[in-house]
Amino acid sequence: MRGYFGVGVEGISKEHNLGNLVRSAHAFGASFFFVIRPEIDVNAVRVTDTSGAFDHMPFHVWDSVENMDLPEGCQLVGIELTDESIELPSFRHPTRAAYVLGPEMGDLSAEIQEKCDHVIKIPMKFCVNVGVAGAITMYDRMMCMGRFAERPVKPGGPLRPHEKQAQTHRRRPSRKTRTTKT
Numbered sequence: 001m002r003g004y005f006g007v008g009v010e011g012i013s014k015e016h017n018l019g020n021l022v023r024s025a026h027a028f029g030a031s032f033f034f035v036i037r038p039e040i041d042v043n044a045v046r047v048t049d050t051s052g053a054f055d056h057m058p059f060h061v062w063d064s065v066e067n068m069d070l071p072e073g074c075q076l077v078g079i080e081l082t083d084e085s086i087e088l089p090s091f092r093h094p095t096r097a098a099y100v101l102g103p104e105m106g107d108l109s110a111e112i113q114e115k116c117d118h119v120i121k122i123p124m125k126f127c128v129n130v131g132v133a134g135a136i137t138m139y140d141r142m143m144c145m146g147r148f149a150e151r152p153v154k155p156g157g158p159l160r161p162h163e164k165q166a167q168t169h170r171r172r173p174s175r176k177t178r179t180t181k182t
């Protein structure tokens with residue numbers, strides 16, 4: 001996977017949502033996690049996280065948007081369902097990115113949206129759970145930035161080496177059927 005990414009959330013108010021998002025970020029290979037103005041006890045989540053995300057990813061707690069301290073050159077990408085947001089399937093992910101999600105009962109603050117280099121949305125009828133929105137975005141990044149085999153034309157996975165070989169043999173006409181010039 002090229003580049004790196006971090007994930008964070010502003011004003012989160014439910015511990016299980018934070019735990020869910022941190023776990024997904026860890027599983028998708030995030031390089032760091034952050035919370036801005038959390039309304040919960042972050043340490044309580046730390047104790048209940050069974051994937052050990054807090055031990056394997058740098059974790060930042062910032063008390064204000066102003067005090068955010070992202071790595072140099074890292075673009076801030078807001079994830080929010082607004083009319084102006086860029087639709088995720090049409091978005092090119094920055095090589096170095098920090099994705100920030102909003103609170104359960106509100107939206108990303110105007111202050112943080114101002115600070116964002118981009119604001120994206122997952123095109124859908126209405127908002128989904130914050131952890132789900134984070135996981136969809138990370139999956140999309142993985143699809144765009146990862147190195148995966150092309151999807152085949154036919155349903156199913158890509159051919160394995162021995163299947164490819166068999167297909168090539170099947171295509172080549174056998175000696176008997178080859179036409180000989182007279």
Ligand SMILES: C[S@@+](CC[C@H](N)C(=O)[O-])C[C@H]1O[C@@H](n2cnc3c(N)ncnc32)[C@H](O)[C@@H]1O
Nearest residue numbers: 079080081101102104106121122127128130133
């Ligand atoms: C449950 S939503 C917030 C509730 C929402 N403001 C409402 O209409 O009631 C929590 C966060 O999840 C993210 N989110 C959920 N669905 C989204 C979508 N379709 N596109 C972008 N962000 C989404 C946003 O970051 C949002 O602030």
